[in-house]
Amino acid sequence: MxxxxxxxxxxxxPAxxxxxxxxxxxxxxxxxxxFTNARLGSPLGIQFVGLREYVYVLSDATFWRALGNNCLFAALIVPGQTALALGLALLLNQPLRGMVVFRTLFFMPVIFPIAxxxxxxxxxxxxxxxxMLNGFLGWLSGGAWQPRDFLNDPTWALPAVVLTSIWQGAGFQMVVLLxxxxxIDPALHEAAAMDGAGRFRRFLHVTLPGLRNPLIFVTIVTTILSFRIFDQVRIMTNGGPKGATTTVVYEIVQAAFDRAQLSRGAAMAVLFFVxxxxxxLIQRRVFKQHGAVNR
Amino acid sequence: MSVTQRNLWRQAIRLLVLGLCTTAMVAPLVFMIIGSLKPDAAVLTEAGTLAAIFPNEVSLQNYTDAARRVPFGRFLFNSALINLAIVVLGLAVNALAGYALARLDLPGKKIALALVMAVLVIPFEAIAIPLFYQLSAIGLRDSYLVQIVPFIANPLSIYLFYSFFLNLPRELEEAARLDGAGTWRTFITIIVPNAKPVFAAVTIVSFLFSWGAYLWPLLMTTRAAVRPLPLAIASFYTLPPRQWGDILAFGVMMVAPLLVIFIVFQRWFVTGVANSGMKG
Structure with missing residues (x-):
């Protein structure tokens, strides 16, 4: 033994x-x-300063702006991407030849690095x-569309980053939902049809409950990813214009590296983890009340 | 309307929606490929016109230009080396840990398992700063090692292996033990060959997560010699003069090898991702 x-x-x-x-x-x-005053490259010794950095971060308007943006990202990306992925999965869920081609096409953006x-x-x-988008919208509206600088427009910058993220991420979710x-046992659909349930009711009472676990998985993953957004923001907008697209992770990196405030970055990172x-925890709890989760 | 007529309509609408979705999903890709073949100046000025899709003149000039302006081959090599090392070493390390946790008499097993599950919740961004601090302090900046070693042990991979091995039939090991095989031999000769699906899934999922890495190489590397492709495209985009044709050519070159691999193994990609979703 x-x-x-x-x-x-x-x-x-090893692991x-x-x-x-x-x-x-x-x-x-x-x-x-x-809990210290550590700075990158500072010759002064590190001192314990208690909750000073936390107090600073929590009273900093930029931090709250970033957090609010993250909530907005999640509020747009999670339903938008899940609905798109579910729609694509439903479209592809039929025994037709050539469906593999479409599945491959829809999944392709997932293998593209976000950069x-x-x-x-x-x-x-x-x-x-x-x-491209301005030209297309102009053509679609017969010239009525006023071209904009999407990424430098405080109203449009965040939705533009959202669209980019959805395009890249939807394929992943689609595959899980498909x-x-x-x-789902086809017999369930047949039984419901026998009972006279129409398409919509079958979707509501057979398809959706059958998709419970994959749906839980994709919403949890997408919500967390929406709060971790950094790469797109850094490359597309640098958090701007005027903080319209900044995120918590973007602010962590700004504080720790662009301003050398190591301890402030660390305090934000701890808050971010919490x-x-x-x-x-909230999502697991909410979903558990509605039935068994795999774990 | 008769039933057949209704079905015909339904099918037509379905095809229309499928066509629209496909156009929306594929347009950026087509745009990138066509743009990479056009003269630099024309990429932006014609982006909103039909010439974005049907170019007036095409050439491979951008590809040679991009390869001349930056060491593309080097970036490709860096990415291949880093991700291959993470995936291969990760498979070994995480499979062994998953197996020990699922099937062996490991002291402190409950604590180890709780540690893995707890660590799974920590997002990388929350630890990037101290990790940077830690590894810069021992002089590991600007190296391959710093881009590989921290990512070998992976809690998600361990969890996927763990839950797969938990459901493997006990008889496999018992037969091997009766033949006198030790733990290591049992694992290598009996367990691994019976665990191909989970190895495939972990390969794909860990590769997809590691290959797009941007934040970490951004913090840790300053020299082109060790930079991976995602960081290279982002900095190529900011390199003056901004030649859109060259940038798109760089983009096509960087995903082309992966697209080939993906199309050949697309079934594995899809089942790998789907499995991780069903398990997670």
Whole structure:
């Protein structure tokens, strides 16, 4: 019995050491730093300053602006992307030849790095009548559309980043939902049809309940990703115009690296972690009340 | 309207919606490929016209220009090396840990499992700053190592392996044990060959997550010699003069190898992602 145990330790150790060194340790370090006045490259010694950085961050309008933007991102991306993905999955869930081609096409943006996607969409959102989206909207409206500089417009910048994110992420969700649709027993649909249920009612009473677990999964993942948004914002708008697209992670990076305020960045990172943790717990709880979750 | 007529209408509407969705999803891609073949100045000025899709003149000039202006081959090599190392080493390390947690007599198993589940909730962005601090302090900036080592052990991969191994039939191991095989041999000769689906799923999911990495190389690298493709395209975009044709050509070159792999193995990609969704 002893031999099995040593082998087990040997097998588990590399991964556990890795998680300890590169996740747990920096996490504890973030908490530690957040109570100090540490600055990057500062020759002065590090001092314990208690909750000073937290007080500063929580009374900083920029931080609240970023948090509000994150909520807005989530409020637009989560329903928008889930609805699009569900629509695509329903369209593809029929035994027709050639569906594999469409599935491949819809999934393709997922393998594009978000950095590349952002650059391509900057070009799509280009200002003036020659911009792709402006030109298209002008053609669609018969010339009535006033061209705008989407990414430099306080009203349009955030929706533009949202659209970019949805385009890149929908395929991932679609594949998960499609697998869920295909695991629903066709007999359930037939039985409901026999009972005289129309298409809509079958969707409501057979399809949606059958998709419960995949739907939980995609909404949790997408919500958390909406709160982690950084790459698109950094490349497309730099948080602007006038903070219209800044996010919590963007502010963390700004504080810690562009302003060398290591401890302030750490305090924001801790708050950010608490936020993501809270979201995860709330969502798990809400969904658990409506039935069993896989875990 | 008769029933057949109604069905015909329904089918027509379905095809129309499918066509619209396909156009919307594919347009940026087509736009990128066509744009990469056009003269630099024409990319932006014709973006809103039909010439964005049906170009007046095409050439491969942008591809040679992009390759001349930046060391594209180097970026490609960097990305390939970094992601291959993360995926391959990650498969070994995380599969072993998942197996030990699921099936072996591991001391402190409950605590280890709780640790993995707890760590799963920590977003990378929350620890990026201290991790930067930690690894810069030991002089690891601007290296391949710093882009690989922190990402080998992965709680999601461990969890996927763990839940797969938990449901594997016990008889497999018992037969091996009767033959006198030790734990390591049992794992390598019996368990691994029976776990292909989970290995495929973890390969795809961990690759998809690591290959787009932008924030970490942005913080950790200053030299082109070790930079991966996503960071390279973002900085190429800001490199004056802004030649859109070159930028799009760079984009096409960077996804082309992956698109080929994806189309060949698309079934694996789809089942891999779907599995992670069903399990998670």
């Amino acid at each position: 002893k031999k099995w145990s040593t082998a087990a330790i040997g097998m588990a150790l 556990l050491i890795g998680l300890g060194l590169f996740v747990v340790l920096p996490f504890l370090l973030a908490i530690g730093l957040s 590349l996607v952002s650059v391509v969409w900057i070009l799509i959102f280009a200002p003036g009548p020659e911009g 697998a869920g649709l295909q695991s 936020l993501v943790l809270g979201l995860t």
